[in-house]
Structure formats: structure tokens, C-alpha cells
Amino acid sequence: MSARVVPEGSRQRRRPTKQGAVLSERLIVDTALRLVAQHGAEALSVRRLGAALGADPSALYRYFRNTDALLLAICDEIIGRAQEGWEASGDWRTDLRAMGMRIHGSYVSQPQAALLAAHRTTGRPNETGAVEKILGILRDGGFPDPLAVRVYHAFVDQALAFAAQDAAASALPKAAGEADTEVWGDVYGRLPTETHPNIAATYPLLVADMRDSGYPFALELMLTALETLHPDAAGHPRKARRQAP
Amino acid sequence: MSARVVPEGSRQRRRPTKQGAVLSERLIVDTALRLVAQHGAEALSVRRLGAALGADPSALYRYFRNTDALLLAICDEIIGRAQEGWEASGDWRTDLRAMGMRIHGSYVSQPQAALLAAHRTTGRPNETGAVEKILGILRDGGFPDPLAVRVYHAFVDQALAFAAQDAAASALPKAAGEADTEVWGDVYGRLPTETHPNIAATYPLLVADMRDSGYPFALELMLTALETLHPDAAGHPRKARRQAP
């Protein structure tokens, strides 16, 4: 049972299932994404996916070695959708900002799948393509290689980490999500000045701010710091404005 | 079976299990943490925890409504440990850096609990305590309230998001984790210069850098940016050094 999977390229026989579906890697991934989008991350199981496809669950093992391989395929699809139609502007700040927001947005738009996907390295084409692009932005932007690599790492992990964080918030089972929201009113709103002076003093600001994602601001902070680290900033620390000089 | 759980405060009867263990919320949480530390993330299941305690697995449901409640309890313990023995130095850079690394480190040391808890708001004492401390660092450090709140949000979310990200890596089933690592050698190492010039040019640097967490550098970048945003930096953009002037 070791060589069960035939790679998609060399598949030839397309035998339909009892229920008439003709399976393919593509169809399976799409169905999985639809399943997750409709019924939540916990709805994704081999059995349910088999049912949604109109096939025996074990048929999936003809296409993916195990569920992990299937997950990686799903991840790559999400990464691909994030890059669709992107064009480099030539300014590294603009391009990094756009890339960050695209990655973050794409994952958050598929919260359930993002949760499964955000921490894996797939090595598939869409992923390597994204890595290549971001490294290109930094190197073409004038960052020396060792710095570019460190920045790439921090930048990508920040985008993915926040994406997962925000996706998780929207993907929580409804009960848990409401419980979390209530905590802000029930617990934080009632903390006395004596024990928690800083929370008490800033409570209205806190409640308002915590409603949105912290990523856009965190991203701007990272870009600000990168201005400082950029070789051009060495002698003449420019005022870090986006507008034309 | 609805009112199965008796809150820890009003427990009185301490009946030992067949194997002689006397259960308690505390003992269960500690045992769970030990189990994970010793045998890895995948060793934490109700059945295995029951065995480690010397009790029937279902006995746990006398103490926690479900595994989610158990993991949240574990989480509060982790937040608590992150702050143990911390003392404010008075310098906001130093204190933020220490707090960030403590939170991140503490979560990463308990990957599976971190995964569940990093995006939840518990409102329990250890959590509110941490919020209060970080807000204090920023406000005492001279950040005006609206900025302090925004920075707090970005800072905490970044620490938690990276913690979850890195925790996820160590919490992966062993096979999946190795697969991710291998991808860096098998796929990224073989990408040709023609299609992926930037990856090919920086590959050795990339491999070396991706082995560690991106968080420490991301944290330094955030601190650098905060120097720029701090009111003191307005007229005389100081050279952003940690040493004495």
C-alpha cells in the first residue's frame, strides 16, 4: 500500500465513482475549500469530504498520501489567490505594504482554511512564487542580502501570524466568540482603578481599538523601522514620508 | 449530566481513585503540562491524561466541562508563568522587550495550549494583570493614551500571533514537522536561477535564518519604530541607542 498515489501529471484512467463523480486533485481541493467555507473547519474530515464528493472516503488516498498532504494543497491554493493580479510598483514600501495586506486579506477571507494553513511550509508553486516576489522587492529595493533575508522572514511570519490570529477570531465557534467579546465588557469594564489603573484610564479607547485587527498598524510600524535600517538612511535619516520628496 | 462540574472553591469530598490518586483542578493542570513537556503535543488526550493521573478518563469531566475548558485553564497557568518574577526596569524599551520575549517564550514552551489559547480572551486574573502591566509600561514611558492603546494592541497581538505561529510548528505531528523541514532542502534548494533568481541567490542565508523564530527580530523592528513615534523623538530624532547618552 506504499505507492498508492499516482501523481496528477501521469493520471490517465478516469473511472467515475458509483455516484458518477470523476475525481481529480483539483476537484478535491475545491470541494474541500467549499466544505470549509460553508460548514467550518471542523467539518473537514476525510469521511465528510468523501461524502461531499460522492465517493468512498478512502478514494482520497489515491490522490493524497494522507490528510496532511491534502491540507498543504489547500494552503497553496489560498496563497495563489492572494497573489492573483499583483504587479510590482517599484517602490519597496508600497510593494511590501500591498503584499502584506494581500496575504493577510486572502487568509482572513477563508478563515477556516487559513487556520489549517497558516503555519505550514508547502513548497508548492504558489508558495515559492510568493517567496521569490517578496525577496525580489527587498533586494531590488536596495537591502543587502543578509538583511533582506532577515527582513523577509520577519515580514512573512508577521503577515501569516496575524492572518491566523484574525482568522481564528472569525472562525471561532459562535458561543466561544461571543464569550470572548463579553469579557471585554463584563471583566475589563469593571476592573477598579485601585488594582488596574491603566486599564481603567484607557478603557473606552481600548474597547474601540480592540474591535479591529492590529495588523495594519503593526505592518506600518515594521515599514517605519525598515526605513531606519535601509542603507540609504545611514547618514541622512530621511523623514520617512511616503509622498514625493 | 448538565451540572456535572463542581467549581473548585466548593469542593469538599476528596475521594481517591482506584489507584490512589486524589484529583484536583491543580493536579490535573500540572499533570497535563508535564505530560506535554515529556511526551510531546500529541500525547495530550483525555484518555492518556486519565492514565497519567491514575484515574478513569471520564473523571476529568467532573473538573472541566470539556477539553476546551481544560486547555483554557492550562493557558491561564502559562500566562501566569510568563510574568513570574518580572520587575519593571523603568525603561520602556527594556520592559517591552522583556515582556514580549517572556510571553512568546512561555507560550512556545506549551505549544498545544498556546494554539488553543493565543486567540482567546479569558479575562482571568493572570491575563488582566498582563494587560495592566503592558499598558503601564507604555503610559509611564511617555506615550499619550491614544497612541499607547494602539501600540498596546499591535504589541500584544504580535507577541501572541508569533507565539501561536511558532507553537504550531512545534505542535505539528512529528511526520508533518519533518516534512516541512525537508521542503527547505528538497524544494527550495533545487529551484533554478532562471525561474527563482532571488531564492537561488540567497538560499544558504534563507535556510540558516528560517531555522529560528522570526519573532525576536520582528520585536526589535517594532521597538525601533516606536522610538520614531515616541513624543521625545519629535524635534530631535535621537540615534535610537540603548546605551546611556
Place this chain on the structure above:
DNA sequence: GACCTTACGTCAACACCATTGACGTGTAAA
């Protein structure tokens, strides 16, 4: 010390999960 109440540990069962070896059918190539 005897009695009650009931907390709580135990047992058995349920429904779900991923995975795999064996099997036979239908497809595509020869």
C-alpha cells in the same frame, strides 16, 4: 456511631476520526 445525601470515580457505550489491506471492475493501451 448511625443515617442520609450526594460528589465523584468507574464502566460501558456511542459516534466520530484517519488509515490500510484486499478485492474486483472498468479503462486504456497493446
Place this chain on the structure above:
DNA sequence: TTTACACGTCAATGGTGTTGACGTAAGGTC
């Protein structure tokens, strides 16, 4: 037309969280 084998199906294995029923022993009361 024959043949090989890809691949869909079936059945079984050993894991998971969770729950209802049950009895025992612990604690409070007298």
C-alpha cells in the same frame, strides 16, 4: 481482443471526545 493495472469500494483496526447509569464512600447531622 486481450491484458494489465489504476482506482473506487468494502471492511476492519485502533484511536478520539463525550455521556448516561451506577454504586461507593465521604461529610454533615443527630
